[in-house]
Amino acid sequence: MNWEKIDRLAKEWVMEAGKSIRSSFDKTLNIQTKSNPKDLVTDMDKEIEQFFIRKIRGIFPEHRILGEEGFGDEFENLHGIVWLIDPIDGTMNFIHQQRNFAISVGVYENGIGKIGLVYDVAHDELYHAFRGKGAFMNEKQLPTLKETTVKESIIGLNATWVMENRRIDHNLLIPLVREALGTRSYGTATLEMVYVATGRMDAYLSMRLSPWDYAAGAVIVEELGGKVTNLRGETLNYLSMDSLLVAKPGLHQTILKDYLKDGKW
Numbered sequence: 001m002n003w004e005k006i007d008r009l010a011k012e013w014v015m016e017a018g019k020s021i022r023s024s025f026d027k028t029l030n031i032q033t034k035s036n037p038k039d040l041v042t043d044m045d046k047e048i049e050q051f052f053i054r055k056i057r058g059i060f061p062e063h064r065i066l067g068e069e070g071f072g073d074e075f076e077n078l079h080g081i082v083w084l085i086d087p088i089d090g091t092m093n094f095i096h097q098q099r100n101f102a103i104s105v106g107v108y109e110n111g112i113g114k115i116g117l118v119y120d121v122a123h124d125e126l127y128h129a130f131r132g133k134g135a136f137m138n139e140k141q142l143p144t145l146k147e148t149t150v151k152e153s154i155i156g157l158n159a160t161w162v163m164e165n166r167r168i169d170h171n172l173l174i175p176l177v178r179e180a181l182g183t184r185s186y187g188t189a190t191l192e193m194v195y196v197a198t199g200r201m202d203a204y205l206s207m208r209l210s211p212w213d214y215a216a217g218a219v220i221v222e223e224l225g226g227k228v229t230n231l232r233g234e235t236l237n238y239l240s241m242d243s244l245l246v247a248k249p250g251l252h253q254t255i256l257k258d259y260l261k262d263g264k265w
């Protein structure tokens with residue numbers, strides 16, 4: 001398998017997709033809702049996913065594609081080479097802010113992440129990693145992550161999870177919010193993951209995300225020694241939805257053990 005070619009083309013396509021998203025800023029968007037009134041999608045989300053599918057199928061017809069908007073393949077396993085694509089992560093931000101959204105592309109081989117690309121379109125910042133070859137923001141290599149404590153940490157989490165909710169006993173998270181240096185919420189899972197990779201945040205957690213939300217970010221964070229699991233400390237599921245805990249080494253274990261009861265909830 002020619003991984004250099006896959007890596008080069010993946011980057012090229014992500015940059016081209018970003019350019020066409022930026023040029024859409026002046027146009028009127030066609031906005032629809034999906035599962036609920038807060039779950040939005042635009043024509044741009046669909047067009048970008050279809051753009052990737054056209055490109056990938058044209059050059060790598062044997063690869064399979066899992067995309068949020070459903071134009072890719074049906075999956076029962078992760079055999080072979082699989083592209084996990086979120087054409088626009090943070091669609092609500094894309095619509096309302098025209099920033100704080102990203103294109104996310106992960107390329108996996110037999111379930112193992114090889115390439116992770118997260119492109120912050122508004123800032124023209126491409127976060128990328130190739131397993132075993134380092135992680136970068138544009139041309140700058142990112143340093144390995146160092147251990148830290150909760151009281152020195154900025155933790156990414158959505159306020160929803162600290163209110164009563166169906167996914168987790170919110171009482172578990174209140175001490176974490178109280179004891180952390182600070183909390184942040186950007187509304188873009190992929191960017192929140194790469195913010196852990198760059199040290200802008202120290203941890204990020206979410207109760208419910210999909211494989212295309214964490215596939216690329218996981219490659220980038222793990223390449224730097226960060227830990228990526230679900231909130232019970234288990235390996236992530238790349239075929240269906242899962243929760244997410246991403247953190248610097250040490251901090252991941254502390255959050256899991258001292259706040260999340262080692263997943264026993």
Ligand code: 2AM
Nearest residue numbers: 039088089090091092187188189190209
């Ligand atoms: P999206 O913008 O690609 O849908 C905050 O909403 C974060 O959670 C975003 O990264 C968003 O990705 C993701 N998310 C996952 N499932 C969602 C859902 N059902 N509704 C809204 N956001 C969702």
Ligand code: CA
Nearest residue numbers: 040041068091
């Ligand atoms: Ca969505």
Ligand code: CA
Nearest residue numbers: 086089090213
């Ligand atoms: Ca997403």
Ligand code: CA
Nearest residue numbers: 068086088089
């Ligand atoms: Ca999306």
